[in-house]
Amino acid sequence: MKLERLVNIDRRIVYLCIAVGTTLPLLLPIGLPVSSTPPVRSLFEKVESLGPEDVVLLSFDYGPTTAPENTPMAEAILRHCFTRGIKVVVIALFPIGGVTMAGEVLANITPEYPQLQEGVDYAFLGYKDGAQAAMKQMGVAFVNVFPVDNGRRPLGEIPLMQRVVNYDDVDLIVTLSTNVIAEWWANLVNAQFGTPVAVGATAVSAPKYYAFLDSGQMIGLLGGLKGASEYERLVIDRYPHFARLYDRPGVYTAIKGMDAQTVDHAIIMAFILFGNTVHFLIRRRDRRAGLRDA
Amino acid sequence: MSQLIGVWVAAFLTLCIFSFLSRDNPFFRFAESLFAGVSLGYYIGIVAVNTLVPNLINPLFGDFGANAHLLIPLLLGLNLYTRFIPRIAWLARISLAVYIAYYIGINMVQKIQGEIVPQVGSTILHPIGGVMTPVDNLILIVGVLAVLIYFYFSIEHRGAVGAVSRLGVWFLMLGFGAAFGYTVMGRVSLLIGRMNFLFIDLVRITGQVF
Numbered sequence: 312m313k314l315e316r317l318v319n320i321d322r323r324i325v326y327l328c329i330a331v332g333t334t335l336p337l338l339l340p341i342g343l344p345v346s347s348t349p350p351v352r353s354l355f356e357k358v359e360s361l362g363p364e365d366v367v368l369l370s371f372d373y374g375p376t377t378a379p380e381n382t383p384m385a386e387a388i389l390r391h392c393f394t395r396g397i398k399v400v401v402i403a404l405f406p407i408g409g410v411t412m413a414g415e416v417l418a419n420i421t422p423e424y425p426q427l428q429e430g431v432d433y434a435f436l437g438y439k440d441g442a443q444a445a446m447k448q449m450g451v452a453f454v455n456v457f458p459v460d461n462g463r464r465p466l467g468e469i470p471l472m473q474r475v476v477n478y479d480d481v482d483l484i485v486t487l488s489t490n491v492i493a494e495w496w497a498n499l500v501n502a503q504f505g506t507p508v509a510v511g512a513t514a515v516s517a518p519k520y521y522a523f524l525d526s527g528q529m530i531g532l533l534g535g536l537k538g539a540s541e542y543e544r545l546v547i548d549r550y551p552h553f554a555r556l557y558d559r560p561g562v563y564t565a566i567k568g569m570d571a572q573t574v575d576h577a578i579i580m581a582f583i584l585f586g587n588t589v590h591f592l593i594r595r596r597d598r599r600a601g602l603r604d605a
Numbered sequence: 606m607s608q609l610i611g612v613w614v615a616a617f618l619t620l621c622i623f624s625f626l627s628r629d630n631p632f633f634r635f636a637e638s639l640f641a642g643v644s645l646g647y648y649i650g651i652v653a654v655n656t657l658v659p660n661l662i663n664p665l666f667g668d669f670g671a672n673a674h675l676l677i678p679l680l681l682g683l684n685l686y687t688r689f690i691p692r693i694a695w696l697a698r699i700s701l702a703v704y705i706a707y708y709i710g711i712n713m714v715q716k717i718q719g720e721i722v723p724q725v726g727s728t729i730l731h732p733i734g735g736v737m738t739p740v741d742n743l744i745l746i747v748g749v750l751a752v753l754i755y756f757y758f759s760i761e762h763r764g765a766v767g768a769v770s771r772l773g774v775w776f777l778m779l780g781f782g783a784a785f786g787y788t789v790m791g792r793v794s795l796l797i798g799r800m801n802f803l804f805i806d807l808v809r810i811t812g813q814v815f
Contacts, residue, residue, distance in 0.1 A: 326626050333793070333800045379798025380791065406648050410655065440656040443711055459659050498719025499711075514791030518784045526727035528719070535787065536794040561809050568797045575793045 314596065317589045325582060332578045336570035343570050350524055351541040354509040354531025357483060358388070359549070363396035365482040366475055368506075370496070371401065371416070372442075373489035374408030377513045381487045383539040383565035384511035385416045388485055390553065391546050393424045393432075398471055400481070402457070403438040404445060404492055410438035410461065423556075430460075430469045437461030442492050443499060450478050450504045478504040483530075487511040493520065497528040511538065536572055539565035609814045616807050619799055748776040 347355075361367065369388065373381040392399050401417060403409030417435055421427055429435070436457040439445045445456045453475060454466045466472045474480060484506050486496045493510045497520075501508045507530045510520055514535025523529040533542055543566050547553045557564050621636035661679060664672040681700040688697040728749050730742040754766060755773030762770040 323627065329793075329796070330800070333796055334804055337797070337801050337804060377791075377795070379801070380794045406651060407644050408647070410651065438651055438655040439660075440652045443708070443715075447711060457659075458664070463659075495715070498715045502715070502719030502723070514787045514794060518780075518787050522724060522727075526723045528723055535790050536797070537790065561805055563798075563801045563805070568794065568801070571797045571800070572790065572793055575796075576790075579789065 314589055314593045318586060318593070328578050328582075329575055332574040333571045336574050337567065340567050341570045341574075343573055345540045345544040345566055345569060347541040347545055348538075350521075350532040350534070351538055352545065354388075354485070354533065355391070355542060355545045355549075357507065357509065357530055358391050358395065358397070361392075361395060361397045361482055363398070366398045366400060366471075366480060367392050368400045368402065368478075368481045368484045370484065370486045370488075370492075371403040371409045371413035372405040372486050372492040373412060373513070374405055375412065376408075377489040378412060379563075379568065380513050380535050380539065381489065381511060382412065382416060383536070383563070383568070384533050384542060385412070385487050386420055387539065387542045387546050387565075388487075388511070389416060389420045390423070391542075391550075393420065393427060394550055396432075398475075399433040400453075400471065400475055401433065401435045404442040405489065406438070406440065414461070430464070431471055434469050434471045434475075435461045436466075436472075443495055446495060446500050447503075450500070452477050478506045481506055484508045485511065488516070489513050490516065494523070497523045501528050509533075511542075536565050536568050540569040606814065608810060612802075612807055612810050616803060619803060623799075747772075752776050 358367070369385070369392075371385065389399065401413050403413045413435065417433075421429075421433075424432075427433060436453070437460060439456050448456045453472060457466060459465050460469060460472075478484075478500065484496055484500060486493045486508065488496075488510060489512075493512055493516065496508045496510070500506055508528065509531035510523075510529055511533040512520055512535070514537070517532065517534030517538070520529060520532050520534075524532050533539055543557060543564055547557060556562075557566065618636045618639070621632040624630055625633040661675055665675055665679070681703055684700040685697050688694045728745065730746060751769050751773035753773070755762075755770045755777065760766055
């Protein structure tokens with residue numbers, strides 16, 4: 312009977328363990344090491360190969376619901392691009408909050424680079440509905456989709472957009488995505504226009520993108536918080552001055568988040584092992600009892 | 606002060622949603638309904654301001670002659686609302702037909718050119734080729750064939766076909782396991798984000814104001 316009580320423990324005990332396992336590492340960071348994987352290194356090296364003459368199209372295809380995963384990616388990639396002087400065109404194709412997230416990330420990052428000029432070093436074109444149609448039409452001309460930027464300025468008046476007409480003028484597309492939009496960047500834009508595409512995906516959608524990675528339709532993949540932490544680590548290792556920025560207390564980063572993630576995974580695995588062990592003990596006990604009764 | 610009110614409202618709504626962990630309750634249902642309503646309102650506003658105004662209204666009022674062709678999508682869009690008038694509700698089908706036809710066309714090319722052909726191409730590998738990944742190639746080829754056999758229902762899954770089909774199930778289980786592991790990671794990440802908000806951002810912003 313005691314064993315039955317063990318498999319039927321109140322689920323709120325599990326919730327409490329997870330809550331404590333999540334909160335403590337956030338308040339008292341452990342500083343667990345983060346190692347990088349080839350899909351993340353591939354994107355990092357691609358950005359490293361670009362310079363001030365090159366253009367990255369950064370598409371915010373996620374909303375606040377997945378911000379803890381996607382925002383650290385966006386910030387690390389944007390910092391990396393701005394540090395290398397790469398020109399960045401920012402758009403949003405996700406309806407529920409994409410443009411808001413893009414605006415917030417730009418507002419956080421651009422003050423770190425006071426030399427940057429909006430319209431010259433980066434452009435924020437805003438949100439457009441109908442992602443597939445917009446993607447297709449941007450292959451003809453950005454101005455057909457975004458006649459004005461997010462600040463209502465005609466595209467013709469933006470110096471950067473005078474030389475970025477369509478995908479031919481873009482060296483890399485990075486989509487930070489929560490759903491199927493990342494797939495469209497690969498199977499529509501990469502397939503039809505040939506522009507290299509990299510994806511910063513939520514963990515839920517990351518597994519299916521490995522097929523695109525293997526086929527060369529995506530040149531890099533950041534999978535969830537882990538992918539974001541790897542990119543942060545690569546940026547810090549290559550540009551050590553970022554360490555101070557990422558180590559600031561109270562600032563949420565993917566590296567700090569991975570401490571909590573690791574503790575939570577250990578708790579979940581412990582509960583799985585515990586549940587299975589008790590289950591097999593009950594089975595063995597019942598089998599023995601059956602033999603004795605027979 | 607407005608930021609302070611904003612973060613405390615957000616904290617209250619977060620706790621309302623978390624309260625579902627105990628049991629269903631009016632606070633959870635209030636927060637859930639509010640989220641659905643606000644999301645819809647946000648969506649309508651963002652589409653109107655970011656798409657309808659700059660891509661339709663402004664061009665039509667700015668230079669009607671050069672943009673007269675935009676009347677076609679405008680009329681097709683307005684036509685969708687005829688479904689609320691029973692006598693002419695059938696007219697809405699015309700707009701829907703155009704919409705569906707466009708996306709079928711775009712999707713067909715996407716799927717064939719952008720998925721089927723390159724994905725099949727990347728599976729055509731030398732079974733033991735490559736310097737670094739001979740085993741990977743073999744696993745990939747065997748896995749794809751075994752899973753395809755599992756989903757091939759025109760032959761009864763017995764004997765050799767049954768064995769390969771069972772192997773396909775193993776590959777599927779491994780795939781589902783990896784996907785589920787990623788899903789757990791994703792959900793935990795979202796929890797981390799909320800906990801960070803409750804225990805760090807909320808405290809920091811409140812401290813800054815007072």
